Amino acid sequence: MAKGYGHEPVMPEESCLWLDPRPGQTVIDMTTGLGGHSRLFGEAIGATGRLVCVDRDREALEAARENLLSLECGVDFIHSPFDRITGILASLDIKAVDRVFFDIGVSSLQLDKAERGFSFLRDGPLDMRMDRETGPNAADLVNSLPVEELADIFYRYGEERHSRRIAKRIGEAREISPINTTGELSAIIAGATSGRAGRNPATKVFQALRIAVNDELGMLSRGLAGAGKALAPGGRVAVLTFHSIEDRMVKRVFAGWAKRGLTKTLAGGVVEPTHAETLVNRRARSAKLRAAERIQEFSLRRGRHYARIHIGSASLDAYRLVHGP
Ligand SMILES: C[S@@+](CC[C@H](N)C(=O)[O-])C[C@H]1O[C@@H](n2cnc3c(N)ncnc32)[C@H](O)[C@@H]1O
Numbered sequence: 001m002a003k004g005y006g007h008e009p010v011m012p013e014e015s016c017l018w019l020d021p022r023p024g025q026t027v028i029d030m031t032t033g034l035g036g037h038s039r040l041f042g043e044a045i046g047a048t049g050r051l052v053c054v055d056r057d058r059e060a061l062e063a064a065r066e067n068l069l070s071l072e073c074g075v076d077f078i079h080s081p082f083d084r085i086t087g088i089l090a091s092l093d094i095k096a097v098d099r100v101f102f103d104i105g106v107s108s109l110q111l112d113k114a115e116r117g118f119s120f121l122r123d124g125p126l127d128m129r130m131d132r133e134t135g136p137n138a139a140d141l142v143n144s145l146p147v148e149e150l151a152d153i154f155y156r157y158g159e160e161r162h163s164r165r166i167a168k169r170i171g172e173a174r175e176i177s178p179i180n181t182t183g184e185l186s187a188i189i190a191g192a193t194s195g196r197a198g199r200n201p202a203t204k205v206f207q208a209l210r211i212a213v214n215d216e217l218g219m220l221s222r223g224l225a226g227a228g229k230a231l232a233p234g235g236r237v238a239v240l241t242f243h244s245i246e247d248r249m250v251k252r253v254f255a256g257w258a259k260r261g262l263t264k265t266l267a268g269g270v271v272e273p274t275h276a277e278t279l280v281n282r283r284a285r286s287a288k289l290r291a292a293e294r295i296q297e298f299s300l301r302r303g304r305h306y307a308r309i310h311i312g313s314a315s316l317d318a319y320r321l322v323h324g325p
Contacts, residue, residue, distance in 0.1 A: 158208030
Protein backbone atom coordinates (compact mmCIF):
# COMPACT_ATOMS: atom_id res chain seq x y z
CA MET A 1 0.00 0.00 0.00
CA ALA A 2 1.09 3.55 -0.64
CA LYS A 3 2.63 5.17 2.43
CA GLY A 4 1.63 8.31 4.22
CA TYR A 5 -2.01 9.08 3.60
CA GLY A 6 -3.75 5.74 4.15
CA HIS A 7 -4.57 5.50 0.46
CA GLU A 8 -5.93 2.20 -0.82
CA PRO A 9 -6.14 1.84 -4.58
CA VAL A 10 -9.72 1.31 -5.75
CA MET A 11 -10.62 -2.04 -7.37
CA PRO A 12 -7.00 -3.28 -7.30
CA GLU A 13 -7.72 -6.88 -8.37
CA GLU A 14 -10.15 -5.89 -11.12
CA SER A 15 -7.77 -3.20 -12.40
CA CYS A 16 -4.93 -5.73 -12.64
CA LEU A 17 -7.18 -8.38 -14.14
CA TRP A 18 -8.46 -6.17 -16.96
CA LEU A 19 -5.35 -4.11 -17.57
CA ASP A 20 -3.37 -7.35 -17.39
CA PRO A 21 0.17 -5.92 -17.20
CA ARG A 22 2.79 -8.54 -18.10
CA PRO A 23 6.53 -8.93 -17.60
CA GLY A 24 8.59 -6.68 -19.84
CA GLN A 25 5.73 -4.41 -20.90
CA THR A 26 5.56 -0.62 -20.97
CA VAL A 27 2.77 0.77 -18.81
CA ILE A 28 1.71 4.38 -18.41
CA ASP A 29 -0.25 5.31 -15.30
CA MET A 30 -1.91 8.58 -16.30
CA THR A 31 -3.09 9.36 -12.75
CA THR A 32 -0.35 8.11 -10.47
CA GLY A 33 -1.55 9.80 -7.29
CA LEU A 34 0.26 8.15 -4.41
CA GLY A 35 1.22 5.20 -6.59
CA GLY A 36 -1.18 2.56 -5.26
CA HIS A 37 -2.07 1.18 -8.70
CA SER A 38 1.37 1.97 -10.11
CA ARG A 39 2.93 -0.31 -7.52
CA LEU A 40 0.75 -3.24 -8.61
CA PHE A 41 1.48 -2.64 -12.29
CA GLY A 42 5.21 -2.13 -11.62
CA GLU A 43 5.39 -5.44 -9.76
CA ALA A 44 3.60 -7.23 -12.60
CA ILE A 45 5.91 -5.94 -15.36
CA GLY A 46 9.03 -6.80 -13.33
CA ALA A 47 12.64 -5.80 -13.85
CA THR A 48 12.41 -5.80 -17.64
CA GLY A 49 9.32 -3.58 -17.76
CA ARG A 50 8.99 0.18 -17.95
CA LEU A 51 6.51 2.24 -15.96
CA VAL A 52 5.67 5.85 -16.75
CA CYS A 53 4.04 7.63 -13.82
CA VAL A 54 2.17 10.80 -14.77
CA ASP A 55 0.42 13.25 -12.48
CA ARG A 56 -0.35 16.95 -12.71
CA ASP A 57 0.07 17.25 -8.94
CA ARG A 58 3.75 17.64 -8.10
CA GLU A 59 3.16 16.86 -4.43
CA ALA A 60 1.46 13.54 -5.30
CA LEU A 61 4.25 12.64 -7.67
CA GLU A 62 6.88 13.22 -4.99
CA ALA A 63 4.95 10.97 -2.59
CA ALA A 64 4.66 8.33 -5.32
CA ARG A 65 8.38 8.54 -6.05
CA GLU A 66 9.06 7.61 -2.44
CA ASN A 67 6.37 4.92 -2.35
CA LEU A 68 7.67 3.23 -5.49
CA LEU A 69 11.37 3.21 -4.62
CA SER A 70 11.49 -0.56 -4.25
CA LEU A 71 10.13 -1.35 -7.74
CA GLU A 72 12.56 -3.18 -9.97
CA CYS A 73 11.22 -1.91 -13.29
CA GLY A 74 12.38 1.32 -14.89
CA VAL A 75 10.19 4.18 -13.65
CA ASP A 76 9.82 7.69 -15.09
CA PHE A 77 7.95 10.34 -13.08
CA ILE A 78 6.35 12.99 -15.25
CA HIS A 79 4.72 16.12 -13.88
CA SER A 80 2.16 16.93 -16.54
CA PRO A 81 -1.53 16.81 -17.36
CA PHE A 82 -2.25 13.51 -19.06
CA ASP A 83 -3.74 15.09 -22.17
CA ARG A 84 -0.13 15.69 -23.22
CA ILE A 85 0.48 11.96 -23.56
CA THR A 86 1.82 12.22 -27.10
CA GLY A 87 4.49 14.72 -26.06
CA ILE A 88 5.27 12.79 -22.87
CA LEU A 89 5.95 9.58 -24.78
CA ALA A 90 7.97 11.41 -27.46
CA SER A 91 10.14 12.99 -24.75
CA LEU A 92 10.86 9.51 -23.38
CA ASP A 93 11.46 8.10 -26.86
CA ILE A 94 8.61 5.61 -26.42
CA LYS A 95 6.86 4.78 -29.71
CA ALA A 96 3.87 2.87 -28.31
CA VAL A 97 2.69 1.59 -24.94
CA ASP A 98 1.26 -1.78 -23.97
CA ARG A 99 -0.99 -0.58 -21.15
CA VAL A 100 -2.63 2.73 -20.25
CA PHE A 101 -4.43 3.27 -16.95
CA PHE A 102 -6.61 6.12 -15.69
CA ASP A 103 -8.01 6.48 -12.16
CA ILE A 104 -9.99 9.65 -12.62
CA GLY A 105 -10.60 12.02 -9.73
CA VAL A 106 -8.91 13.35 -6.63
CA SER A 107 -6.43 11.56 -4.42
CA SER A 108 -6.74 11.13 -0.68
CA LEU A 109 -3.74 13.45 -0.34
CA GLN A 110 -5.67 16.22 -2.10
CA LEU A 111 -8.88 15.60 -0.16
CA ASP A 112 -7.29 15.22 3.24
CA LYS A 113 -5.16 18.35 3.22
CA ALA A 114 -7.16 21.45 4.21
CA GLU A 115 -4.77 23.77 2.36
CA ARG A 116 -5.62 22.13 -0.98
CA GLY A 117 -9.19 23.37 -0.65
CA PHE A 118 -10.98 20.29 -2.05
CA SER A 119 -12.95 19.36 1.04
CA PHE A 120 -15.94 21.05 2.62
CA LEU A 121 -15.11 19.12 5.80
CA ARG A 122 -11.86 21.03 6.32
CA ASP A 123 -11.61 24.79 6.32
CA GLY A 124 -8.93 26.06 4.00
CA PRO A 125 -8.29 28.31 1.01
CA LEU A 126 -10.80 27.79 -1.81
CA ASP A 127 -8.24 26.38 -4.23
CA MET A 128 -9.10 22.90 -5.70
CA ARG A 129 -6.37 22.98 -8.34
CA MET A 130 -4.71 19.61 -8.84
CA ASP A 131 -1.74 21.48 -10.29
CA ARG A 132 -1.10 24.36 -7.94
CA GLU A 133 1.37 25.88 -10.37
CA THR A 134 -1.17 26.83 -13.00
CA GLY A 135 -4.65 28.08 -13.81
CA PRO A 136 -7.45 29.84 -11.96
CA ASN A 137 -8.53 28.32 -8.67
CA ALA A 138 -12.02 27.74 -7.24
CA ALA A 139 -12.10 31.15 -5.52
CA ASP A 140 -11.36 32.83 -8.86
CA LEU A 141 -14.35 31.03 -10.43
CA VAL A 142 -16.71 31.58 -7.50
CA ASN A 143 -15.89 35.29 -7.28
CA SER A 144 -15.79 36.14 -10.96
CA LEU A 145 -18.12 33.94 -13.05
CA PRO A 146 -21.62 35.24 -13.81
CA VAL A 147 -24.21 33.75 -11.47
CA GLU A 148 -25.95 31.92 -14.37
CA GLU A 149 -22.67 30.28 -15.35
CA LEU A 150 -22.04 29.13 -11.78
CA ALA A 151 -25.55 27.66 -11.67
CA ASP A 152 -24.88 25.80 -14.92
CA ILE A 153 -21.66 24.34 -13.50
CA PHE A 154 -23.41 23.17 -10.33
CA TYR A 155 -26.22 21.63 -12.34
CA ARG A 156 -24.20 20.07 -15.14
CA TYR A 157 -21.24 18.68 -13.19
CA GLY A 158 -22.90 18.19 -9.81
CA GLU A 159 -26.48 17.43 -10.81
CA GLU A 160 -27.40 19.86 -8.01
CA ARG A 161 -31.15 20.48 -8.02
CA HIS A 162 -30.82 23.78 -6.16
CA SER A 163 -28.12 25.09 -8.44
CA ARG A 164 -29.83 28.42 -9.22
CA ARG A 165 -30.65 29.21 -5.61
CA ILE A 166 -27.11 28.40 -4.45
CA ALA A 167 -25.56 30.45 -7.26
CA LYS A 168 -27.82 33.40 -6.42
CA ARG A 169 -26.75 33.26 -2.75
CA ILE A 170 -23.11 33.19 -3.83
CA GLY A 171 -23.77 36.25 -6.01
CA GLU A 172 -25.27 38.11 -3.03
CA ALA A 173 -22.52 37.08 -0.63
CA ARG A 174 -19.66 38.11 -2.89
CA GLU A 175 -21.19 41.58 -3.27
CA ILE A 176 -20.35 42.06 0.40
CA SER A 177 -16.91 40.44 0.39
CA PRO A 178 -15.04 37.87 -1.73
CA ILE A 179 -15.50 34.19 -0.84
CA ASN A 180 -12.03 32.89 -0.11
CA THR A 181 -12.36 29.76 2.00
CA THR A 182 -14.05 26.36 1.83
CA GLY A 183 -15.75 27.18 5.14
CA GLU A 184 -17.29 30.38 3.76
CA LEU A 185 -18.58 28.61 0.67
CA SER A 186 -19.98 25.68 2.70
CA ALA A 187 -21.83 28.10 4.98
CA ILE A 188 -23.41 29.89 1.98
CA ILE A 189 -24.50 26.55 0.47
CA ALA A 190 -25.91 25.40 3.82
CA GLY A 191 -27.84 28.67 4.10
CA ALA A 192 -29.29 28.25 0.61
CA THR A 193 -30.40 24.66 1.21
CA SER A 194 -31.19 24.79 4.92
CA GLY A 195 -33.11 22.07 6.64
CA ARG A 196 -32.70 19.46 3.94
CA ALA A 197 -31.90 15.96 5.11
CA GLY A 198 -29.40 13.63 3.47
CA ARG A 199 -25.77 14.13 2.64
CA ASN A 200 -23.92 17.38 3.16
CA PRO A 201 -25.44 19.94 0.78
CA ALA A 202 -21.95 21.10 -0.21
CA THR A 203 -21.03 17.68 -1.69
CA LYS A 204 -22.34 18.25 -5.20
CA VAL A 205 -21.30 21.90 -5.47
CA PHE A 206 -17.73 21.10 -4.40
CA GLN A 207 -17.57 18.22 -6.88
CA ALA A 208 -18.88 20.44 -9.66
CA LEU A 209 -16.43 23.23 -8.92
CA ARG A 210 -13.53 20.79 -8.81
CA ILE A 211 -14.49 19.38 -12.20
CA ALA A 212 -14.68 22.90 -13.66
CA VAL A 213 -11.45 24.19 -12.06
CA ASN A 214 -9.46 21.24 -13.40
CA ASP A 215 -11.29 20.92 -16.75
CA GLU A 216 -11.71 17.26 -15.87
CA LEU A 217 -14.08 16.37 -18.70
CA GLY A 218 -11.96 18.05 -21.37
CA MET A 219 -8.90 16.33 -19.94
CA LEU A 220 -10.56 12.92 -20.01
CA SER A 221 -11.75 13.37 -23.57
CA ARG A 222 -8.32 14.45 -24.83
CA GLY A 223 -6.53 11.90 -22.63
CA LEU A 224 -8.58 9.02 -24.02
CA ALA A 225 -7.96 10.16 -27.59
CA GLY A 226 -4.23 10.31 -26.87
CA ALA A 227 -4.30 6.90 -25.20
CA GLY A 228 -6.00 5.38 -28.24
CA LYS A 229 -3.21 6.65 -30.47
CA ALA A 230 -0.44 5.56 -28.10
CA LEU A 231 -1.57 1.94 -27.73
CA ALA A 232 0.55 -0.75 -29.34
CA PRO A 233 -1.32 -3.49 -31.22
CA GLY A 234 -2.73 -5.81 -28.55
CA GLY A 235 -2.39 -3.01 -26.00
CA ARG A 236 -5.00 -2.30 -23.36
CA VAL A 237 -6.49 0.75 -21.73
CA ALA A 238 -8.44 0.64 -18.47
CA VAL A 239 -10.31 3.55 -16.91
CA LEU A 240 -11.73 3.93 -13.41
CA THR A 241 -14.35 6.65 -13.05
CA PHE A 242 -16.44 7.89 -10.13
CA HIS A 243 -18.99 10.08 -11.84
CA SER A 244 -21.74 9.14 -14.29
CA ILE A 245 -20.76 11.86 -16.79
CA GLU A 246 -17.22 10.49 -16.97
CA ASP A 247 -18.37 6.89 -17.19
CA ARG A 248 -20.69 7.79 -20.07
CA MET A 249 -17.82 9.47 -21.87
CA VAL A 250 -15.57 6.41 -21.52
CA LYS A 251 -18.38 4.12 -22.64
CA ARG A 252 -19.03 6.27 -25.73
CA VAL A 253 -15.37 6.51 -26.68
CA PHE A 254 -14.84 2.75 -26.33
CA ALA A 255 -18.01 2.06 -28.35
CA GLY A 256 -16.74 4.41 -31.08
CA TRP A 257 -13.39 2.66 -31.24
CA ALA A 258 -15.06 -0.75 -31.35
CA LYS A 259 -17.37 0.39 -34.14
CA ARG A 260 -14.38 1.48 -36.19
CA GLY A 261 -12.76 -1.91 -35.60
CA LEU A 262 -9.89 -0.44 -33.59
CA THR A 263 -10.54 -2.12 -30.26
CA LYS A 264 -12.69 -4.68 -28.59
CA THR A 265 -14.41 -3.77 -25.36
CA LEU A 266 -13.45 -6.06 -22.49
CA ALA A 267 -15.31 -7.42 -19.47
CA GLY A 268 -18.65 -7.18 -21.27
CA GLY A 269 -18.79 -3.42 -20.60
CA VAL A 270 -18.56 -2.22 -17.05
CA VAL A 271 -17.03 -3.75 -13.92
CA GLU A 272 -18.14 -2.61 -10.48
CA PRO A 273 -16.48 -3.08 -7.08
CA THR A 274 -17.41 -5.94 -4.82
CA HIS A 275 -19.79 -5.22 -1.98
CA ALA A 276 -16.96 -6.10 0.42
CA GLU A 277 -14.72 -3.39 -1.06
CA THR A 278 -17.42 -0.74 -0.83
CA LEU A 279 -17.74 -1.50 2.88
CA VAL A 280 -14.07 -0.84 3.61
CA ASN A 281 -13.32 1.85 1.02
CA ARG A 282 -15.90 4.63 0.73
CA ARG A 283 -14.37 5.95 -2.46
CA ALA A 284 -15.07 2.63 -4.19
CA ARG A 285 -18.83 3.05 -3.84
CA SER A 286 -19.31 4.96 -7.06
CA ALA A 287 -16.42 3.35 -8.98
CA LYS A 288 -16.84 1.94 -12.47
CA LEU A 289 -14.11 0.25 -14.44
CA ARG A 290 -14.05 -0.11 -18.22
CA ALA A 291 -11.33 -1.63 -20.38
CA ALA A 292 -10.62 -2.03 -24.07
CA GLU A 293 -7.98 -3.87 -26.08
CA ARG A 294 -6.53 -2.66 -29.33
CA ILE A 295 -7.06 -5.31 -31.95
CA GLN A 296 -3.72 -6.80 -32.77
CA GLU A 297 -4.27 -7.88 -36.25
CA PHE A 298 -7.00 -9.73 -37.96
CA SER A 299 -7.23 -12.45 -40.52
CA LEU A 300 -9.21 -12.37 -43.71
CA ARG A 301 -9.74 -15.66 -45.47
CA ARG A 302 -11.35 -16.10 -48.82
CA GLY A 303 -10.68 -19.20 -50.78
CA ARG A 304 -6.92 -19.53 -50.92
CA HIS A 305 -6.36 -15.84 -50.10
CA TYR A 306 -5.10 -15.17 -46.63
CA ALA A 307 -4.02 -11.85 -45.20
CA ARG A 308 -2.81 -10.79 -41.80
CA ILE A 309 -3.25 -7.10 -41.48
CA HIS A 310 -2.47 -4.54 -38.81
CA ILE A 311 -5.30 -2.18 -38.07
CA GLY A 312 -5.15 1.42 -39.19
CA SER A 313 -5.57 3.03 -42.56
CA ALA A 314 -4.02 0.01 -44.27
CA SER A 315 -6.88 -2.25 -43.21
CA LEU A 316 -9.48 -1.02 -45.69
CA ASP A 317 -7.05 -1.25 -48.60
CA ALA A 318 -6.12 -4.75 -47.52
CA TYR A 319 -9.77 -5.74 -47.15
CA ARG A 320 -10.47 -4.53 -50.68
CA LEU A 321 -7.45 -6.40 -51.92
CA VAL A 322 -8.89 -9.64 -50.63
CA HIS A 323 -12.62 -9.09 -51.11
CA GLY A 324 -12.66 -6.66 -53.99
CA PRO A 325 -13.96 -3.07 -53.80
C1 LIG B 1 -7.64 9.14 -7.67
S1 LIG B 1 -6.04 9.73 -7.70
C2 LIG B 1 -5.09 8.36 -8.23
C3 LIG B 1 -4.79 7.39 -7.14
C4 LIG B 1 -3.85 6.30 -7.58
N1 LIG B 1 -4.43 5.44 -8.59
C5 LIG B 1 -3.37 5.48 -6.41
O1 LIG B 1 -3.71 4.30 -6.34
O2 LIG B 1 -2.63 6.01 -5.56
C6 LIG B 1 -6.06 10.68 -9.15
C7 LIG B 1 -4.77 11.41 -9.43
O3 LIG B 1 -4.82 11.80 -10.79
C8 LIG B 1 -4.31 13.09 -10.92
N2 LIG B 1 -4.94 13.67 -12.09
C9 LIG B 1 -6.25 13.94 -12.27
N3 LIG B 1 -6.46 14.47 -13.47
C10 LIG B 1 -5.25 14.52 -14.07
C11 LIG B 1 -4.81 14.96 -15.36
N4 LIG B 1 -5.65 15.48 -16.23
N5 LIG B 1 -3.51 14.83 -15.67
C12 LIG B 1 -2.64 14.28 -14.78
N6 LIG B 1 -2.99 13.87 -13.54
C13 LIG B 1 -4.28 13.99 -13.20
C14 LIG B 1 -4.66 13.79 -9.63
O4 LIG B 1 -3.76 14.84 -9.37
C15 LIG B 1 -4.55 12.66 -8.62
O5 LIG B 1 -3.28 12.64 -8.01
